[in-house]
Amino acid sequence: MPRTARITISRPALRHNLQHVRTLAPAARAWAVVKADAYGHGLEALLPVLDAADGLALVEFDRAQWLREYGWRKPILMLEGAFEPADVELAARIGLSLTVHEPRQIDWLSAVPPHNGLDIHLKLNSGMNRLGFAAAEYRAAWQRLRALQSVTDITLMTHFANADLADGVSQALAVFDQVMQGLGGERSLANSAAIIDWPAAHRDWVRPGIMLYGASPFGSRSAASLGLEPVMRFESRLIGRQRLAAGDAVGYGSTFVADRPMSIGIVACGYADGYPRHAPTGTPIAVCGVRTRTIGRVSMDMLAIDLEPVPQAVVGSPVELWGEQVPVDEVAASAGTVGYELTCAIAPRVLRHVTDDGTR
Numbered sequence: 001m002p003r004t005a006r007i008t009i010s011r012p013a014l015r016h017n018l019q020h021v022r023t024l025a026p027a028a029r030a031w032a033v034v035k036a037d038a039y040g041h042g043l044e045a046l047l048p049v050l051d052a053a054d055g056l057a058l059v060e061f062d063r064a065q066w067l068r069e070y071g072w073r074k075p076i077l078m079l080e081g082a083f084e085p086a087d088v089e090l091a092a093r094i095g096l097s098l099t100v101h102e103p104r105q106i107d108w109l110s111a112v113p114p115h116n117g118l119d120i121h122l123k124l125n126s127g128m129n130r131l132g133f134a135a136a137e138y139r140a141a142w143q144r145l146r147a148l149q150s151v152t153d154i155t156l157m158t159h160f161a162n163a164d165l166a167d168g169v170s171q172a173l174a175v176f177d178q179v180m181q182g183l184g185g186e187r188s189l190a191n192s193a194a195i196i197d198w199p200a201a202h203r204d205w206v207r208p209g210i211m212l213y214g215a216s217p218f219g220s221r222s223a224a225s226l227g228l229e230p231v232m233r234f235e236s237r238l239i240g241r242q243r244l245a246a247g248d249a250v251g252y253g254s255t256f257v258a259d260r261p262m263s264i265g266i267v268a269c270g271y272a273d274g275y276p277r278h279a280p281t282g283t284p285i286a287v288c289g290v291r292t293r294t295i296g297r298v299s300m301d302m303l304a305i306d307l308e309p310v311p312q313a314v315v316g317s318p319v320e321l322w323g324e325q326v327p328v329d330e331v332a333a334s335a336g337t338v339g340y341e342l343t344c345a346i347a348p349r350v351l352r353h354v355t356d357d358g359t360r
Contacts, residue, residue: 004237005269006351008323009041013229014049017212020227024195025202029054031077031188033209037063040274040343041213041232045354047072055097057207061087068094077121080131081105092116092150099123099157101131106144114149121157121188124179126172128161135179142183154185155205163193164218169201193217196226215339216329223327232343233323234274234350238287238315240266241307250304251296256281263307267319270301274346275321276335279303283334286325287313 021030032053037043043063047070050056055075058064061083064076081099082088088108091098097119100106112118122142125132133141145151158176162168176189187203192211194201196218210216214230216223223230242265244250244258265287271277275298283294287310296304307313322328328339335342 002351003268003349004239005273005349006235006353007346008233008235009045009352009354010229010231010233011046011049011354011356013214013231014041014046014212015052016229017214017231018049018052018208021195021206021208021211025190025199025206028190028202028204028206031055031057031075031205031207032212033057033079033207035059035079036344039210039213039340040346042352042354043067044070045352054205061090061096064096065090065094075119081123082108084108085111088112088118092118097121097155099131100141100145101125101133103141106141106148109145109148109150112148112150116150117152118150119153119155120145120151121155122185124156124158124176126158126160126175128159128172130159130161132158135175138179139183155188156180156183156185157188160189160191160194160201163191163198163201169194169198173198173201191217210340213343215327215343219333223329230323230327232328232346234269234321234328234346235323236267236269236273236319236321238265238313238317238319239268239302241313241315242266249296252299253297256296256304263311264295265305265307265310265313265317265319267303267305267321268301269319269321270299270303272300272347273350274342275303276331276337276342276345278337279331279335284326284330286320288317289325291325 030053032050034043034056035058038046057077057079059080077097082105085108092112099121101123123132124138188205190201190206192209195206214228244262246260248258250256269275277298281295285294285305290310292306292309295306322331332339332342
């Protein structure tokens with residue numbers, strides 16, 4: 001019999017979130033960002049809904065090739081561009097759009113035969129200082145690309161470092177607009193936070209990522225308050241109960257010591273399933289639909305929880321690690337990370353279930 005840890009993926013929630021992107025940016029086309037196996041949600045399972053997007057954006061060339069073989073015919077954008085000349089050859093052969101963010105990638109493009117036209121997204125470093133051409137170098141890169149017969153279209157692109165902060169886009173947007181004066185081509189700027197808060201950045205294409213999966217790109221605003229629905233629910237069951245006396249400790253390192261008599265439960269889920277080992281005592285969790293807290297140190301296959309708020313809980317009672325009752329962003333905040341990391345970290349041994357009707 002399999003372990004009880006499992007995730008449930010809601011296609012209706014994804015459909016709702018994608019439609020919310022359309023509502024927020026009605027004039028823009030949408031790249032659905034599906035890197036890291038759709039942020040850990042499972043790309044193949046979500047494709048029937050993602051077909052409503054205008055294209056898919058990712059970084060893994062093997063997955064892009066799989067998408068073409070699977071039958072995806074809409075655009076595919078490689079967000080980090082080519083890593084070697086063979087990637088350019090593959091892109092030309094199966095029709096991938098390539099981000100270009102450094103001169104060597106242009107060198108590789110120059111070797112592509114003219115009849116293999118490529119759609120390019122030329123990236124500007126507008127302040128994130130991660131990838132992209134500096135403002136002073138951007139026009140020269142654009143001119144080099146325009147001179148290549150293998151290049152068909154050039155989309156002008158940047159990525160925001162601080163779209164989740166108050167007034168976090170204004171400077172980068174001003175840099176972008178100044179550099180792009182007089183340059184032809186569509187524009188692609190807005191990530192999830194900018195889609196929600198910065199309509200001026202929507203332009204021709206938006207690139208929703210974490211918001212598609214029902215998590216918040218903001219540290220202080222919940223996904224629910226943004227009109228988003230969780231696509232992933234991570235759940236398990238109680239496999240044990242213990243009664244502690246005052247002074248009893250729980251788990252490795254005895255990091256939690258009861259200050260009074262209390263009941264605790266043991267959940268069949270640990271860091272080998274993808275639950276964060278560094279989640280401290282007090283991390284929210286739900287049992288039988290009632291929110292409570294974790295206690296002690298998370299171990300490989302189990303974690304302990306406080307059952308005092310849930311006296312009716314018994315061995316076999318359902319536990320939600322995150323999902324509808326406990327947003328993944330709350331668990332992530334408690335563990336000192338972001339929801340993106342948690343959804344991407346679900347282990348292969350965790351059972352997966354996909355629903356089309358919104359039920360759990």
